[in-house]
Amino acid sequence: MTTKPTSRKTLADLFPLISQADISEKAKADMASAVRKVAKVIGTDPALLPIDAQSLRRRLETVSHQLAGVGQGRWNNIRSLFGKALALATPILPGRSYTPLTPEWQTLADHLEFGRRTRLLPLMRRFSELGVSPHQLTIVDLEAYRIAICKDRLRTNPEKTWDTLIWSWNACVREIPGWPQVSVPRLAKREVYTFPWDYFPASLHDDAKAYLRRLAMTSLEEDGPNKPARPATLETRERQLRMAASAAVHQGIPREQLVSLEALVRFDRFQQILRFFLDRNGGQPSPQSGYMASFLKTVAKYWLKLDEDALRPYAKISGRLNQKNRRQKLTAKNRERLRPLDDPEVVQKFLSLPFKIREDVEKDTKSPIKRRAIRAQTAAAIAILQIMPVRRKNIHEIDIDQHLIERGKRLYLVFDSDDVKNDEPIDFEFPPETKELVAWYVREYRPHLLRAETTALFPGEGAGPKSAGTLSGQVKKTIHDYLGLQFNMHLFRHAGTKMYLDVRPGNYEVMRRVLGHRSINTTTSTYAGAENKTAGLHFASVLNERRKSSKLPERVRPPRSRAARNKAGKS
Secondary structure, eight states: OOOOOOSSOBGGGHHHHHHHSSSOHHHHHHHHHHHHHHHHHHTSOGGGSBOOHHHHHHHHTTOOHHHHTSOHHHHHHHHHHHHHHHHTTSOOOOSSOOOOOOHHHHHHHTTSOHHHHHHHHHHHHHHHHHTOOTTTOOHHHHHHHHHHHHHSOOOSOHHHHHHHHHHHHHHHHHHSTTOOOOOOOOOOGGGTTOOOGGGSOHHHHHHHHHHHHHHTTOSOOTTOOSSOOOHHHHHHHHHHHHHHHHHHHHTTOOGGGOOSHHHHHSHHHHHHHHHHHHHHTTTSOOHHHHHHHHHHHHHHHHTSOOOHHHHHHHHHHHHHHHHHHHHOSSOHHHHHHHGGGGSHHHHHHHHHHHHHHHHHHHHOOSSOHHHHHHHHHHHHHHHHHHHSOOOHHHHHTOBHHHHEEEETTEEEEEEOGGGSTTSOOEEEEOOHHHHHHHHHHHHHTGGGGOSSOOOBSSBOSSSSBOOHHHHHHHHHHHHHHHHOOOOOTTHHHHHHHHHHHHHSTTOHHHHHHHHTOSSHHHHHHHHTTTTHHHHHHHHHHHHHHHHHHSOOOOOOOOOOOHHHHHHHHHO
């Protein structure tokens, strides 16, 4: 069977370039072998793999040297040779740079301690190479570097590299005299491709703010919404607008052309933006692409004021992308992550985890106090999430004075409806063991995490709470380290539901109240089938009991044939 190549340049186009390269014949053979090996491990013909460093890097992140059938050193060598082969066809940012620093950057580097210097040196070398001095540097230059390490490099997990880098960068902005005063916002992993508003024309940001004012009903437009959007909704819509504009830039639209919301959501760019989100999901619809399509269609309707005919193409695409969302809410990925909880022993270890962490922290007398305090903080967060599966935004925002309410000897976690995603207030009572563990963390270890005066239960770098992303990362890493489970913070809601329905199959009303769903349909459509295994076992056990309690009929012999009866008579 012949393979039909794609219209874009593919890995198959690398082989002629390798043969023409000014390197030794052995180096050519090794490089070509590396290209074939990578294609084989990915499981696709080289002619079907487009030359796209970002896409290839994501696929390689799922491959280990064991899967490739080689040792770690050999696999590193293959990846290095593959990167050199790609560089023959497309710009590839090298894994290491040896460009000397300019005097201005060298002066700043001399003030850095070893850890920060190691993290920031590649960036400083890059700007030295491009001729960007510290006093000339802008947010656009930093965003261009982020794009380069995410799109034009094969190094694993560039998002984490960028997050670590800007942590050090922002610290230098605060602490190093003469450092460029350009702070970079830290983004959640799902937003690593999203640019800040400063990256776009100011007129686009002005339009976005006007649209948000319309949603908040502060603009008093005649065709405005019937009720003002909640702060959390406004925050989501602001982020979606930045995500859409960033996606357009990643699709090749010059940022200078995005001067308004009209320029952003016109139909051809609506399609390009959605293509970006589809490509991020392997060409398949996802909840993210569906939600983005619905949102941009709404912007087109109410901001561009399109009539029904003009809006019909938007609605058609939005409907197709959201069809899968309506059919399935609990994703296959989440179902797979919940599968270990079918084992009662794993459930027991999971539910005992906060207390196991406390035991380990109290036994540990050698680790620095801050490290132990972070572990205690993580134990408290896990203990709360297990019993009160609130959303990630609410858990990191818990304020001791505002949200932890004492009524007599009892303690409650309380959020007003305005602070919750779907306007359903939160009011949970702490079980005694969870209350005692949280009190232990607050009493013994929270003081060691304070950088400024704050009433946040989980304090961050300043006077506010720790970011949701950072707290979520701590929880995720701790659960993986102790139990080997892939477990993000939102999965607590799914896990709690599964563990309850495994014992009480079909009792959705309890979980509706616990999860804060306004409608039982939300709960049933999301979790229908989550307890199928338990329900099946319960069904089988009932029938087995009925079978045992029933008197089985005596075995009746089947009638013999005439020939058999005649033979028996003769004998």
